[in-house]
Amino acid sequence: KGLIKSKVEPQEKRPDRKVYKLTKGGKETFLSWLNKFPDQLNEASRSRFLIRIFFSSKIKLGELAFEIKRYKKEIEEELRCLNEVEQWIKDYSREKKFKDDAFYWDLIVQKEYKSIAAGIEWADKCLQLIEQKKRKEKRI
Structure with missing residues (x-):
């Protein structure tokens, strides 16, 4: 989608590493996402652990x-x-x-x-x- 670009940077005594950077479109998409908070901020939890406790009798x-x-x-x-x-x-x-x-x-x-x-x-x-x-x- 062209939102990020990458380049390989050589390193001494280590394998080369891939470095990622946001493109202009990537920054715009990220900032748009960041500024749109979800309607429900406290996400529902479906804990398998708590369900087991519920039935622990x-x-x-x-x-x-x-x-x-x-x-x-x-x-x-x-x-x-x-x-x-x-x-x-x-x-x-x-x-x-x-x-x-x-x-x-x-x-x-x-x-x-x-x-x-x-x-x-x-x-x-x-x-x-x-x-x-x-x-x-x-x-x-």
């Missing part, structure tokens, strides 16, 4: 607890990665050409920190409730 509580712990471990790993991304943004923000961009990148990082924190809090609460249910069932 059919499995053992221990199995559910195991999967929630696994979920928590995964998002804690996301948190470690996000910390690295935040550092990269700080590093890039020192470069003049990325200073403005870094501000917007950080907005996304801050949203992800909140999402991860909420996920960890939710997982901890679920595990607490599962333990309470296990204790209650033992008494019966």
